Amino acid sequence: xxxxxxxxxxxxxxxxxxxxxxxxxxxxxxxxxxxxxxxxxxxxxxxxxxxxxxxxxxxxxxxxxxxxxxxxxxxxxxxxxxxxxxxxxxxxxxxxxxxxxxxxxxxxxxxxxxxxxxxxxxxxxxxxxxxxxxxxxxxxxxxxxxxxxxxxxxxxxxxxxxxxxxxxxxxxxxxxxxxxxxxxxxxx
Amino acid sequence: xxxxxxxxxxxxxxxxxxxxxxxxxxxxxxxxxxxxxxxxxxxxxxxxxxxxxxxxxxxxxxxxxxxxxxxxxxxxxxxxxxxxxxxxxxxxxxxxxxxxxxxxxxxxxxxxxxxxxxxxxxxxxxxxxxxxxxxxxxxxxxxxxxxxxxxxxxxxxxxxxxxxxx
Numbered sequence: 001x002x003x004x005x006x007x008x009x010x011x012x013x014x015x016x017x018x019x020x021x022x023x024x025x026x027x028x029x030x031x032x033x034x035x036x037x038x039x040x041x042x043x044x045x046x047x048x049x050x051x052x053x054x055x056x057x058x059x060x061x062x063x064x065x066x067x068x069x070x071x072x073x074x075x076x077x078x079x080x081x082x083x084x085x086x087x088x089x090x091x092x093x094x095x096x097x098x099x100x101x102x103x104x105x106x107x108x109x110x111x112x113x114x115x116x117x118x119x120x121x122x123x124x125x126x127x128x129x130x131x132x133x134x135x136x137x138x139x140x141x142x143x144x145x146x147x148x149x150x151x152x153x154x155x156x157x158x159x160x161x162x163x164x165x166x167x168x169x170x171x172x173x174x175x176x177x178x179x180x181x182x183x184x185x186x187x188x
Numbered sequence: 189x190x191x192x193x194x195x196x197x198x199x200x201x202x203x204x205x206x207x208x209x210x211x212x213x214x215x216x217x218x219x220x221x222x223x224x225x226x227x228x229x230x231x232x233x234x235x236x237x238x239x240x241x242x243x244x245x246x247x248x249x250x251x252x253x254x255x256x257x258x259x260x261x262x263x264x265x266x267x268x269x270x271x272x273x274x275x276x277x278x279x280x281x282x283x284x285x286x287x288x289x290x291x292x293x294x295x296x297x298x299x300x301x302x303x304x305x306x307x308x309x310x311x312x313x314x315x316x317x318x319x320x321x322x323x324x325x326x327x328x329x330x331x332x333x334x335x336x337x338x339x340x341x342x343x344x345x346x347x348x349x350x351x352x353x354x
Contacts, residue, residue, distance in 0.1 A: 020245070040248065042272075043271070043275060043276075044267070044270070044271025044272060044275055045240070045241065045267060045268045045271045045272035046267075047237075047241075048237070048238070048240065048241030048244075048268060048272060049241075050241075051238045051239075051240075051241025051242045051244075051245065052241045052242070052244050052245035052248075052272075053245060054241075054242050054245060055241065055242040055243060055244060055245020055246035055247070055248070055249065055251075055253070056245040056246070056248055056249045057245075058206070058229075058231075058242075058245075058246055058249070058251070059206075059245070059246040059247075059248070059249025059250050059251040060249040060250070077235075077237075077238060077241075079233075079234025079235050079238055080234070080238055080241075082234060083231065083232070083233060083234055083238065083242075086232075087231065171275050171276045171277075172276060172277050172338075174276075175248065175276045175277070175278070178248060179248055179250075182248075182249065182250070
């Protein structure tokens with residue numbers, strides 16, 4: 001299982017969820033699989049995926065927010081885990097696709113390919129709901145299972161990128177369509 | 189009305205409804221007022237750059253956030269200001285105490301303190317210096333700029349604001 005296989009499973013579940021996606025190839029893969037107004041593609045500020053998603057979850061408490069982060073990105077902003085766990089927004093699901101590499105820059109190893117365990121770091125940060133997935137058939141069921149706590153879902157994958165194009169959206173226009181997607185009433 | 193209360197009123201008057209806070213000695217009185225009033229939602233952040241991310245997300249979702257920080261945190265946040273706030277034109281107010289200038293007792297603050305305005309100019313983040321009684325006017329000017337241009341701005345709080353006791 002590679003990142004692209006995980007994203008394929010995630011997009012199958014998407015309905016009205018707001019998605020914040022890590023920069024680089026993860027965002028490009030998501031854009032290629034299913035571009036939607038409710039996707040916020042990061043183009044810079046590496047590490048801040050989970051922080052942006054937290055701000056969204058706070059300001060849109062009736063919406064489900066998915067944060068799609070990576071191991072390299074999360075390692076840049078570990079403090080975010082303690083902030084998110086302290087607030088514990090039930091509408092936020094933090095999905096970390098952990099392929100043990102900096103995938104967008106040539107697959108150099110991150111520390112999660114060695115001794116570092118992000119699920120244990122999340123536990124120490126105070127997360128109540130921590131799920132580790134190693135089989136792609138489990139992704140859909142685990143994502144749908146929302147309890148009273150913020151979910152931390154660690155998905156262990158192999159390294160590797162899909163061959164996908166760059167995102168051809170103007171950052172400001174992408175922001176505007178993302179914001180407008182929230183003004184529409186939710187249909188369930 | 190004391191300075192901390194005036195600052196608090198200014199923050200409230202311009203409609204800020206989420207404060208992302210990393211404490212500094214100079215703003216401890218203001219933080220105390222924010223806690224006592226308990227009217228504006230506040231979140232303690234672990235690093236200023238993290239605050240830029242949370243603020244951006246909260247703005248996208250319809251809130252009016254500000255970050256309350258020390259000027260040293262500007263150094264921690266430059267990439268986020270450029271490649272998140274300015275790239276997507278997300279207007280966030282950075283309220284920062286200015287350490288490391290006249291009256292500073294801790295020498296280590298001087299390195300960042302002396303380049304703070306240069307840094308703000310270099311990254312094209314417009315700023316408003318608050319060092320007198322005209323507090324609310326500067327907050328309002330910053331908000332007008334932010335709303336008109338969809339750009340982030342900074343309020344720089346100078347030590348002289350609090351007088352001799354700070």
